[in-house]
Amino acid sequence: MQIHLSLDGAGGLGQRLYEGLRRALLDGQVSVGERLPPSRVLAAELGVSRRLVVEAYERLVAEGFLGATPGRGTFVERVPPPLPREADRAGPGPGAHWRPPLAWGGRLAPGRHNFPGGVTDRALLPWAAWRRAMMAALREASRDIGFYGDPRGEASLRLAIARYLGYSRGLACDSDAVLITQGAQQGLDLLARVRVAPGDTVAVEEPGYPPARAVFEARGARVVPVPVDEQGLCVDALPPEASVVYVTPSHQFPLGMPLSLERRLALLAFARRHDALVVEDDYDGEFRFEGRPLDALKSLDREGRVAYLGSFSKVLHADLRLGYLVMPPGLAPALPGARAFSDGYPPLVTQRALARLMIDGDFARHLRRMQRLYTIRRRRLGEALAARPDLWTPLPQVAGIHVALRLAAPVPDLPARLAAAEIRANPLAPFHMGEAAHDGLLLGFGVIDGDAIDRGVAALAEAVAG
Numbered sequence: 311m312q313i314h315l316s317l318d319g320a321g322g323l324g325q326r327l328y329e330g331l332r333r334a335l336l337d338g339q340v341s342v343g344e345r346l347p348p349s350r351v352l353a354a355e356l357g358v359s360r361r362l363v364v365e366a367y368e369r370l371v372a373e374g375f376l377g378a379t380p381g382r383g384t385f386v387e388r389v390p391p392p393l394p395r396e397a398d399r400a401g402p403g404p405g406a407h408w409r410p411p412l413a414w415g416g417r418l419a420p421g422r423h424n425f426p427g428g429v430t431d432r433a434l435l436p437w438a439a440w441r442r443a444m445m446a447a448l449r450e451a452s453r454d455i456g457f458y459g460d461p462r463g464e465a466s467l468r469l470a471i472a473r474y475l476g477y478s479r480g481l482a483c484d485s486d487a488v489l490i491t492q493g494a495q496q497g498l499d500l501l502a503r504v505r506v507a508p509g510d511t512v513a514v515e516e517p518g519y520p521p522a523r524a525v526f527e528a529r530g531a532r533v534v535p536v537p538v539d540e541q542g543l544c545v546d547a548l549p550p551e552a553s554v555v556y557v558t559p560s561h562q563f564p565l566g567m568p569l570s571l572e573r574r575l576a577l578l579a580f581a582r583r584h585d586a587l588v589v590e591d592d593y594d595g596e597f598r599f600e601g602r603p604l605d606a607l608k609s610l611d612r613e614g615r616v617a618y619l620g621s622f623s624k625v626l627h628a629d630l631r632l633g634y635l636v637m638p639p640g641l642a643p644a645l646p647g648a649r650a651f652s653d654g655y656p657p658l659v660t661q662r663a664l665a666r667l668m669i670d671g672d673f674a675r676h677l678r679r680m681q682r683l684y685t686i687r688r689r690r691l692g693e694a695l696a697a698r699p700d701l702w703t704p705l706p707q708v709a710g711i712h713v714a715l716r717l718a719a720p721v722p723d724l725p726a727r728l729a730a731a732e733i734r735a736n737p738l739a740p741f742h743m744g745e746a747a748h749d750g751l752l753l754g755f756g757v758i759d760g761d762a763i764d765r766g767v768a769a770l771a772e773a774v775a776g
């Protein structure tokens with residue numbers, strides 16, 4: 311029989327020979343009952359002394375792997391069963407069974423017609439102001455004699471955000487209650503860690519935001535989908551045992567309607583009755599298009615039952631990985647600790663640069679400019695879509711940078727048709743936990759402009775009509 315032996319490794323030649331043989335047995339190169347080469351033959355093959363081979367065989371006999379019968383040779387007596395292929399891939403150890411509940415796609419490649427949901431255009435960022443702010447933050451950091459940062463984030467940025475929330479979202483909050491996160495996603499994760507235990511019930515909107523569901527599922531929560539109608543979340547349908555309710559009140563994700571005032575009050579009353587936490591995800595409430603919008607739900611919260619999540623992903627860019635959490639007083643002691651044990655604290659220089667951008671007014675200028683631009687794009691997209699009432703109905707949208715459409719008739723293989731036409735748009739079906747009654751589409755207008763909108767809608771019409 312042939313065995314492949316590696317004599318690599320540390321230690322003397324005898325030790326390496328013994329380890330090589332043992333590895334060959336454990337790797338399953340030989341099976342029970344097979345005879346090993348006579349010591350003289352193996353020694354000649356490997357160019358080592360016969361004594362070393364005899365000693366290695368004797369050790370393996372003593373360990374029970376091999377058996378020796380005088381006059382007949384040395385046999386394989388016992389080897390562990392081979393590892394299943396699945397275990398091979400997952401690797402051993404605790405946690406190897408864990409799989410993220412979502413498949414992440416990595417960087418999204420642009421297509422010919424780009425309506426990706428919630429993505430903004432890097433080219434439109436205030437680069438000159440950002441460069442100035444970064445240079446100033448670097449100069450400041452070079453003179454800083456501090457050691458580690460505050461797990462809640464830099465005081466200057468927390469203060470700038472607290473002020474911004476006051477005038478932009480009607481939310482009076484103290485900067486001590488603000489915790490800077492790496493995007494809304496980290497805020498969700500921290501809230502789930504401190505507030506959700508395995509088996510707890512968490513209510514989410516149906517359809518809703520899959521990464522939020524995934525965070526709660528990963529904590530072992532029972533995630534219950536609750537329908538939305540034209541007023542937003544159907545509060546009457548909340549399961550009474552829900553200890554956490556996740557909502558997107560400004561711009562329901564993905565359908566787009568705001569949560570009505572009546573429902574907001576009903577939701578706060580539910581939270582009081584059931585001692586539940588409401589997680590308000592205000593991911594793109596800054597951009598508003600019709601009349602005066604409702605302020606943040608959190609601005610109505612007199613009892614500290616709402617945790618408010620904000621993000622710079624839509625107002626600037628997701629690549630910044632910056633967001634914030636306004637902590638309800640009950641969770642304010644636990645959250646910074648959870649953050650400290652996760653990634654310590656947010657990066658110093660980016661935070662200071664963003665604080666400067668906000669304090670110097672460049673951020674507000676950028677928001678005003680984007681508001682004007684998005685108003686024009688939204689109108690153009692609305693007009694292009696309105697030309698094909700036979701194919702779809704756009705849902706009312708008063709805030710945010712995407713619109714949702716209901717398709718007039720089911721479209722078989724919708725994702726494949728979009729891919730074939732190189733259209734980047736999200737079908738609505740994957741945002742449902744259950745079966746979607748009607749399919750539809752989410753069209754973002756963060757990276758598409760002018761004539762490209764008309765061309766994209768024409769391509770979409772062709773793909774949908776088949």
Ligand SMILES: Cc1ncc(COP(=O)(O)O)c(C=O)c1O
Nearest residue numbers: 428493494495519563593621623
């Ligand atoms: C509902 C919702 N929440 C939050 C976010 C932003 O997440 P992050 O701040 O982690 O980029 C998005 C982005 O698409 C979103 O759609």
